[in-house]
Amino acid sequence: MFKKIPKKHYWISLLCFLIPAGFCLSIYLKFKADLPKRLSDQIQLTGSLAAQDFKRTVRDNVQAIHNLAERIEETDGEFYSYWKQDAQRLLIQNESLTFVELISEEGIIKDIYPRIKNGPAIGLDITKLDYRYSDWKTKSELGLTNITNWLQLSQGGNSFLIDVPIYFEDTFDGTVTGGMNFNSEFDRLSYYLEDFAIKIEDETGTPFYNYNNFDSAQTDSEYIFDTALVMDSDIQESWHFQLTFANPNIFRDSLKVANLALGVGLLLSFCIGLLQFFNSNLRIATHEALETNKKLQLVNTELEQQTEKAKLASTAKSEFLSNMSHEIRTPLNAIVGITDLMGSGNDDFKEEDYLELLKKSSKTLLDLINDILRLDKIESGFVEIAQIEFSPACVLESLVSFHNQIIERKGLDLSLSVNSLKNKTVLGDRAKFEQIITNILSNAIKFTTSGSIFVMYEEKEVNEQIHLKISIRDTGIGIPKEKINQIFDRFIQLDTGTRKKHSGGGLGLFIAQYLAQLLNGNIEVTSEEGKGSEFIINLKFDCLQVPTKQKEEILNKDLPELSILAVDDNKLNVVILSQLLKKIGLHADIAYNGSEAVEKAQAKNYDLIFMDIHMPDIDGFEATRLIKRTNKNTIVMGLSADTTLNSINEGISSGMSNYLTKPIDKNKLIAVIEDYFGSTSRNVV
Missing domain, CATH: 3.30.450.350 (CHASE domain)
Known part of the structure; x- marks a missing residue:
């Protein structure tokens, strides 16, 4: 029994x-x-x-x-x-x-x-x-x-x-x-x-x-x-x-595949639970069979019978697990594919069509999302231009160095020529500058299978502006003459024999050209099919007139003594923020979670609190509400990598005076503090 x-x-x-x-x-x-x-x-x-x-x-x-x-x-x-x-x-x-x-x-x-x-x-x-x-x-x-x-x-x-x-x-x-x-x-x-x-x-x-x-x-x-x-x-x-x-009935019909997939998924889940139950029974039965075998060792005939029984039980167990594993894994793999593609609206696709789409989408999904978001921002008119201090020549050298490993892996030669004696520092949108260079350089690497890639940088000062000319020349497949005027359009890819070989959503050059125009520049292209292409990026930036150090000194003279609290459950983020504040002459207390922040705010009247959003015990929104109940004049600024509209709105609703996004640069930090605590903005909440 x-x-x-x-x-x-x-x-x-x-x-x-x-x-x-x-x-x-x-x-x-x-x-x-x-x-x-x-x-x-x-x-x-x-x-x-x-x-x-x-x-x-x-x-x-x-x-x-x-x-x-x-x-x-x-x-x-x-x-x-x-x-x-x-x-x-x-x-x-x-x-x-x-x-x-x-x-x-x-x-x-x-x-x-x-x-x-x-x-x-x-x-x-x-x-x-x-x-x-x-x-x-x-x-x-x-x-x-x-x-x-x-x-x-x-x-x-x-x-x-x-x-x-x-x-x-x-x-x-x-x-x-x-x-x-x-x-x-x-x-x-x-x-x-x-x-x-x-x-x-x-x-x-x-x-x-x-x-x-x-x-x-x-x-x-x-x-x-x-x-x-x-x-x-x-x-x-x-x-x-x-x-x-x-x-x-498009909505109802689109749900048919999803309903079917859900039914299959629930059925398979039930089979998994049932398999676990049977496996437990089988383990108990095997254990009892082994115990019985030990008791019958004195009787040779019974011993052989029990031994044979145990062997059969063991074999049955292995075959059972093997068969059930195969039967479960096969539909599980299928349900993952069906779930990914449910609602495609095309019931005529064959199984191999679904598999091919799944393989391709896993590689290109992240890049495409990033480009659309960017396209969505472009077409909705919400693109902002930041003013950050940076050296275009240094940024270019860093980007080329970053891509060097990929270039070497493809067996290509890379040449970089920087014609900049002083490496001018400018004020402009560094992120958009990097995006333009990255999009053009990535295209050159992707469409070049042999030969070389040559990057040339020139800069000159004209009327207190830096005029940049960046040339990226490759020996890749080139662009057909009839396509040369279309490559900066959305969703356009070269219709050649390599089209299926190279992935991409056809948005990279469109976004690069748009960003260049946004920065008062443009992108020119010359190409010969089969011999290579050259993209020339022309941009203009304002020269940096007042060094950052002088700005910090002006700010230090203008600001009163401030009591600051930095709240973040990530110790590295706290260290970075503290060092940025220290460079502009300000000191900050530290709290590593929401509860600790509330306790410190109750014990000390802070002028300014930098509040992270996602924290394990009390999140930044709840901590802000608790602090503002007793410290209504304390300015709380959200500081998070979460840039969704819902999070920003909830932050403002919870009592935050502003919502900043990570990573925050020193110039932005100076500007924000000056807005709230400068001589003309004192006591602004």
């Missing part, structure tokens, strides 16, 4: 179920919470790109009418004899163009091509058409292109009319007018948007294009991209462009 299984084995088995089940549930809940934002971001990005494509298609067709009008003007009207031949060519080249007509300055349709089906329009007097003549006359006399609303034509059918005025020596001579129906070209653009529905209305609200039955598609405003397309000079007469998911 088996012994009774101890209760601890039941608890262990329960934990073996609850831990993986909780992990699966937490991932599921996070995915479900993030799904609306993912879908909203997807619709906004797709809508923005689609709207640009649609607008560009219209502009290209309108330009064809412009070209015909220009040829008539350039020949002082002689081209009227050949306009039909040109119109025939335009009809062939521009699918959306259905006919071309000439309207006299009096508003009479003089001629039209082709005449078949359009003949009834010849001789039509548009001055009698109130909905047509007013815009035609007003804009033509101003020399502006006019695009009508979606009209029903006298010869039958519907079309937009594009009026381009013709002038001879500043005298109005009528218009070249094209009838256009963009549906066929719009359908071709929408071919790759089969999961989306599109509707476009003219300025009167008349729908003239509908793809994938927009009125039956997703109706939630959060998942609808809505914008105005301005097509001619009158910004009040714009088209209304809307894009949404064709599937009205």
Whole structure:
């Protein structure tokens, strides 16, 4: 008879179920919470790109009418004899163009091509058409292109009319007018948007294009991209462009894979707990079998039987564990992959497609996130320019030294030439300067498999400014001529045989160029495919006029004796902050957690407290609230590496006067203290 299984084995088995089940549930809940934002971001990005494509298609067709009008003007009207031949060519080249007509300055349709089906329009007097003549006359006399609303034509059918005025020596001579129906070209653009529905209305609200039955598609405003397309000079007469998911149940359907994955995860968690329980039973059974074997040693026959039984039990145990391990590991690996890719929206992917995506994403995930965040800050307009004292030449040498190991590992030669006799110190945004150099240098390393990389630095002083010229030249794959003007666009990568070999999100050069322009500079590039590229970075910085030491002396004379407390559970951070304060003539007491900070603040009335946020016992927010209850005049400044908007808002709400981010440099520290305790800012809370 088996012994009774101890209760601890039941608890262990329960934990073996609850831990993986909780992990699966937490991932599921996070995915479900993030799904609306993912879908909203997807619709906004797709809508923005689609709207640009649609607008560009219209502009290209309108330009064809412009070209015909220009040829008539350039020949002082002689081209009227050949306009039909040109119109025939335009009809062939521009699918959306259905006919071309000439309207006299009096508003009479003089001629039209082709005449078949359009003949009834010849001789039509548009001055009698109130909905047509007013815009035609007003804009033509101003020399502006006019695009009508979606009209029903006298010869039958519907079309937009594009009026381009013709002038001879500043005298109005009528218009070249094209009838256009963009549906066929719009359908071709929408071919790759089969999961989306599109509707476009003219300025009167008349729908003239509908793809994938927009009125039956997703109706939630959060998942609808809505914008105005301005097509001619009158910004009040714009088209209304809307894009949404064709599937009205996109949110529910996106959760199907997640629900399935959660179910499988819970089932596997149960199997793990059950396996642990059976394994405990098996260990007890094996132990009892061995004890029985010892008792039957005096009887040879029974001994052999018990020995054989023990061997069989041991073999069964090994096979059981091996089989169960295989059965569990296989679906566990699958669930990790499914969880990572759940909600992809593409049920046609094969297993190898998921695996390939997983392998690639693990390498590029961190770099891409960093670039988007940067792109998000760029496009939202929240990019700030810091003013920090640094030597550009020294920073460049440090960056090149940092990348030297990678360059040597690839077997490349590295040359650095620094033309700077004095190594000028400037005031500017060091972080953005480093980002520009890092992005360009990393590209040179990535696309160079043999040869060398040459970095040259030059600086000169012009009108109290330092003008920098930094050249990074490589012998890599080079850039095709047709791509040279596109490499600074977002998400653009070289379409060559090495495209799949080199990873990246196509944001590095875009961000580098933007940051260079932000710093009053630019980036130039010359390249020859197969021979290499050269990127030249031109930047301008203000010379450092007042040395930091003089600033500190001025600050020391201006500040009173300050009682300061530095709070941080990381001893190294406390040491760094204390040394920075010491350099500007200030002393700080130290607290290593929130409780100690509160106790010291109650025992001593501090003028200024630097408060860390994440601490083990009492966090910085709670400690600030407790301190401000009794020390309302004490200035508390948050100092943390957590730069999320929620943390900043909570810090201000808890009573912090300011929220600083780590690492804080000496100049920023001086400026902050001067703001609150300088002669003109004394007692500011």
